[in-house]
Amino acid sequence: MPYARIITIDGPAGCGKTTLGYRLAEELNYSFLDSGILYRAITRHVMNVGAKPHQLDSVQAYTETLTLTIKKLRPRFQFEINGKKVSKLNSLQIDKLVPIIAAYPFIREKVRAMQREIAAQGQVIIAGRDIGTVILPDADLKIYLDVSLEERAVRRHAKQNTEERSLDQVREDMRLRDIADATRETSPMRAATDAVIIKTDGLHVDEVVATVLQHAYIEPENED
Numbered sequence: 001m002p003y004a005r006i007i008t009i010d011g012p013a014g015c016g017k018t019t020l021g022y023r024l025a026e027e028l029n030y031s032f033l034d035s036g037i038l039y040r041a042i043t044r045h046v047m048n049v050g051a052k053p054h055q056l057d058s059v060q061a062y063t064e065t066l067t068l069t070i071k072k073l074r075p076r077f078q079f080e081i082n083g084k085k086v087s088k089l090n091s092l093q094i095d096k097l098v099p100i101i102a103a104y105p106f107i108r109e110k111v112r113a114m115q116r117e118i119a120a121q122g123q124v125i126i127a128g129r130d131i132g133t134v135i136l137p138d139a140d141l142k143i144y145l146d147v148s149l150e151e152r153a154v155r156r157h158a159k160q161n162t163e164e165r166s167l168d169q170v171r172e173d174m175r176l177r178d179i180a181d182a183t184r185e186t187s188p189m190r191a192a193t194d195a196v197i198i199k200t201d202g203l204h205v206d207e208v209v210a211t212v213l214q215h216a217y218i219e220p221e222n223e224d
């Protein structure tokens with residue numbers, strides 16, 4: 001296989017990690033995990049069971065016995081929490097609460113275990129905030145997508161469906177989430193020192209895919 005076995009993609013909300021991840025998975029015939037959905041699903045679970053998201057004790061009590069199980073990796077990743085599928089993971093309320101839940105170290109531990117289990121299978125692309133720095137520091141290729149807040153906000157605003165937020169609101173919500181994700185004590189969002197940083201402002205996804213594939217290609221060793 002002449003391509004990196006494990007590819008990580010980190011970067012802020014709305015930077016295009018998921019679109020890039022699915023495209024690469026298609027090109028390489030790899031599995032793709034968007035780790036953000038695990039934090040979103042745990043946040044939904046916390047809301048469903050009536051825990052108080054801002055109170056560590058409450059979240060801890062309600063998630064102590066929480067189990068995350070992989071159901072399927074391909075073609076689309078599927079998982080369960082306590083034996084059940086969790087849905088409706090993209091609401092505005094989840095956007096607001098997920099950085100709080102994702103900052104608890106005991107939550108990150110549960111998610112870390114699942115991510116490493118998936119990576120151990122190889123031929124996988126994992127996207128998130130701390131994948132290249134904390135989860136898989138030995139990954140073969142680490143990508144960090146860097147895009148201006150303005151471009152991310154414009155893209156997200158154009159895509160919103162049910163909620164009617166102004167561009168200013170979308171931009172402000174994203175700015176606050178960036179700060180929460182980048183300044184938390186445990187596994188803050190950051191580029192690994194050996195990551196390939198791709199600034200995608202004004203780039204088409206095809207150009208980003210082509211750049212990553214170039215970096216992912218491993219020259220076969222000469223056998224002479």
Ligand code: DC
Nearest residue numbers: 013035036039098099102128129130
């Ligand atoms: O990528 P996303 O917007 O779906 O991520 C949701 C939240 O989960 C985000 O606010 C930060 C958190 N997250 C994280 O802390 N670490 C990851 N590897 C992925 C997501």
